[in-house]
Amino acid sequence: AQSVTQLDSQVPVFEEAPVELRCNYSSSVSVYLFWYVQYPNQGLQLLLKYLSGSTLVESINGFEAEFNKSQTSFHLRKPSVHISDTAEYFCAVKKAAGNKLTFGGGTRVLVKP
């Protein structure tokens, strides 16, 4: 069975500072990796995904994540955060041959002015 660990439950960060959210997974087979964002009192939105190809993937709002197979990680980064990035971020993994999404525990990002 696969599992996902998000190493930080909360990350306070000042506006315009960089942020990194760590995600490690375990799986014995090939996987697809995802980051979802949940803004306060809203549903989950897909932020970015890794399926294959380039190990660095980017979102339209400045986030990027890098798939590292040897370290089984998929860390999320943004070089300069905005107040509007305050949200909870979930890392998720799915077997390449399956449908079940397994989520990490989430990281709550609080951007301070």
Next chain:
Amino acid sequence: SAVISQKPSRDICQRGTSLTIQCQVDSQVTMMFWYRQQPGQSLTLIATANQGSEATYESGFVIDKFPISRPNLTFSTLTVSNMSPEDSSIYLCSVEKVGSYEQYFGPGTRLTVT
């Protein structure tokens, strides 16, 4: 992507009663799923809703407690039966389209059981 709606958006229910949550998507999808997000926690898959057949439940979830229907490719319901305060959660529907590996989520139903 897909546009997904859920009804109701929130409800407060008495212990021992049941609530049926509806999920409607704007296009035909291959897979529909139901998740639970307990307060302050991550998402846990309850079951996969299969069209025309019984849902596939994850460990720890049973059909008697969470009966699911999926009569067609765009609609599914989840019933939370004989509710207790421990069932207070956000319940989310998600979908996956043909040829896509991505799941899209509905806005969720916030359930409080008193």
